[in-house]
Amino acid sequence: GAGVSQTPSNKVTEKGKYVELRCDPISGHTALYWYRQSLGQGPEFLIYFQGTGAADDSGLPNDRFFAVRPEGSVSTLKIQRTERGDSAVYLCASSLSTGTDTQYFGPGTRLTVL
Amino acid sequence: AQKVTQAQTEISVVEKEDVTLDCVYETRDTTYYLFWYKQPPSGELVFLIRRNSFDEQNEISGRYSWNFQKSTSSFNFTITASQVVDSAVYFCALESGATNKLIFGTGTLLAVQP
Numbered sequence: 001g002a003g004v005s006q007t008p009s010n011k012v013t014e015k016g017k018y019v020e021l022r023c024d025p026i027s028g029h030t031a032l033y034w035y036r037q038s039l040g041q042g043p044e045f046l047i048y049f050q051g052t053g054a055a056d057d058s059g060l061p062n063d064r065f066f067a068v069r070p071e072g073s074v075s076t077l078k079i080q081r082t083e084r085g086d087s088a089v090y091l092c093a094s095s096l097s098t099g100t101d102t103q104y105f106g107p108g109t110r111l112t113v114l
Numbered sequence: 115a116q117k118v119t120q121a122q123t124e125i126s127v128v129e130k131e132d133v134t135l136d137c138v139y140e141t142r143d144t145t146y147y148l149f150w151y152k153q154p155p156s157g158e159l160v161f162l163i164r165r166n167s168f169d170e171q172n173e174i175s176g177r178y179s180w181n182f183q184k185s186t187s188s189f190n191f192t193i194t195a196s197q198v199v200d201s202a203v204y205f206c207a208l209e210s211g212a213t214n215k216l217i218f219g220t221g222t223l224l225a226v227q228p
Contacts, residue, residue, distance in 0.1 A: 031214070033215075035216075040220070041220055041221075042118075043205075043216070043218050045215040045216065045217070048214055055214070056215065089157065102149075103161075105160075106158070107156070107157055107158045
């Protein structure tokens, strides 16, 4: 079946602009996760959803970052007033449920803030 | 604190050599899960294995094998008879304390030369 999909694959924006990154999880997966991967580093947790609610958003770096999952499927990560330091690959993962089910990752969105 | 250390930044081997990737983890929880993911040049994280803290049996899957030792807090990964297609960055990750977050190491870049 289809894996996790993310759009766009690449996004270039200017400092101060607003961006939205989209994630479509594996069908039937109730848990969805966002991670950020900087160059040469491992992914770092941002937020995860169980269903429609954000169960843990402790990894969001500041209030410019926000994520939603209104119908319990597709999720959007929103970044306001982008800064050059936001440049990274944003990875989405999904799992059947929480409780340590294996997380399967999408191909990521490479965000570049000029 | 929870932490994953992959001390080997880069490893280069010639095809058909065996190679071991090291992973050392830290956690105070008694229940935790360990993972290995592969990230080829395309960028997508590919799940390889999940192991829970109560199962110290070594596992073999084709050319891949994993050695889990709680006494040394290590979860090492060996590729036997390496192939060029094994070239990738390999990440070890920890999920601990039912947090549903994966904590990744910094990864090991494996280059298999023909």
